[in-house]
């Protein structure tokens with residue numbers, strides 16, 4: 001009798017596991033667990049995009065200090081971090097106006113649409129500036145945003161894979177980190193943007209391994225266009241390495257009528273996915289993009 005009961009239970013469990021896909025099952029499990037039980041786990045991470053702590057590990061936030069960071073990089077990080085708004089004891093917020101932006105190695109799965117990309121390509125796609133796991137090898141950077149000043153500061157340490165002229169950083173790598181800084185600022189202020197125009201003056205070479213500051217500001221907004229500019233200086237601000245101006249155009253190109261419904265559906269799916277992923281909580285990277293993407 002007992003053996004028969006166990007067999008029935010086993011068959012029932014196997015059927016359930018075969019017919020219910022992992023996602024709804026996870027959602028069901030999540031619904032069974034009170035939110036409050038998850039909160040300590042969630043709040044122990046600056047930003048977590050993990051849906052479920054036991055089934056997937058949280059993605060790495062590349063903008064946090066790692067052993068490859070030089071003393072100067074850490075000093076600057078700690079300086080800007082000390083200016084950031086933080087919860088103090090008693091729930092009060094320490095005013096500061098600054099906030100650190102988290103950074104992951106993938107642009108948001110759904111935001112790019114990626115109609116023409118194969119599934120495989122989409123799986124393999126990685127954010128250009130975060131595509132090596134070797135710490136300190138390429139772009140080590142963190143962006144601090146000041147919304148009220150409409151300004152951001154990127155602390156950048158250039159790794160050995162970024163060499164251009166012997167011992168110095170490649171001009172394309174400098175353009176990349178400038179585009180990232182300006183694009184992040186424009187995106188933070190105007191929503192999803194594409195860089196339309198970027199003008200760069202290279203004033204003095206950046207030694208490989210050194211730490212520089214990219215200080216970006218908003219110049220003006222004209223309709224869909226957000227004009228931004230930046231200066232790249234040595235970490236103490238004494239030497240000007242590069243200066244640039246850029247124009248980012250906000251909003252998606254207007255789709256043809258026939259594509260409109262598909263796009264609308266895609267965007268609402270994205271929204272639903274994000275709401276689900278973040279348990280409906282506003283995430284710092286959300287605050288900076290209507291549809292979030294990491295810097």
Ligand SMILES: CCCCC/C=C\C/C=C\C/C=C\C/C=C\CCCC(=O)SCCNC(=O)CCNC(=O)[C@H](O)C(C)(C)COP(=O)(O)OP(=O)(O)OC[C@H]1O[C@@H](n2cnc3c(N)ncnc32)[C@H](O)[C@@H]1OP(=O)(O)O
Pocket residue numbers: 107111112113127179180181182183184187192193194195196197223224225247249251252253254293294295
């Ligand atoms: C769902 C999409 C998500 C997209 C997410 C995008 C980026 C996220 C990426 C990474 C996230 C990680 C880090 C964030 C940091 C950095 C982001 C890096 C950003 C990039 O690395 S991004 C790649 C390089 N980027 C391109 O690949 C753009 C190719 N291009 C186009 O996609 C179109 O060209 C577009 C959209 C720019 C405009 O197209 P459109 O059809 O929407 O608008 P239209 O042409 O009507 O121009 C409207 C007004 O902009 C003026 N205008 C246009 N082009 C101009 C130019 N070149 N110079 C000066 N002004 C220009 C016009 O004169 C007009 O001005 P006005 O209104 O006054 O007449």
